[in-house]
Amino acid sequence: DTEVTQTPKHLVMGMTNKKSLKCEQHMGHRAMYWYKQKAKKPPELMFVYSYEKLSINESVPSRFSPECPNSSLLNLHLHALQPEDSALYLCASSPPGTDTQYFGPGTRLTVL
């Protein structure tokens, strides 16, 4: 298994909903990342997990809550989002000892 998978592919939610995004990899990578990407912009780093511990939080609002239950799985819990949070959410992972990141296909999120 040589890829990062993300579910769902698309998500539409209201501002009062609670939803979760899921990211999975089985490549033995020990660092995992969440990014937010707006149209025609580069990805913006949100969170970094290293060996299942949160190592970087780029001052992301608390309505985004990451979770890393094990070395293969990364979740992003969403609650009370705003329309401006609509974006492509990308997950990535990297092997131990390298900075090379491998990206998943993303979840297209629309907040109504």
Place this chain on the structure above:
Amino acid sequence: AQSVTQLGSHVSVSEGALVLLRCNYSSSVPPYLFWYVQYPNQGLQLLLKYTTGATLVKGINGFEAEFKKSETSFHLTKPSAHMSDAAEYFCAASSASKIIFGSGTRLSIRP
């Protein structure tokens, strides 16, 4: 702080022509450098990377990039463009366990 600059937000070339996408980084210590490609509504795919060693790096889909320390550049080239190369290209550099992305260059291919 590390930064990555991509010259030209949009590059258009004819099919079969040379592709040249420019990237410069700012760092006193050469970082690891990457080129990623993003097709519409997809994630980022790693094209190639420079870590150490040979300065000419070959990647997938016929792309290559040359690391030039004296010019702090890492330009991406392909000898002959194909219609399927139309996409957004991001140059990136590693910095303190993060990747710093350039602003991206949209490559269009004219028939």
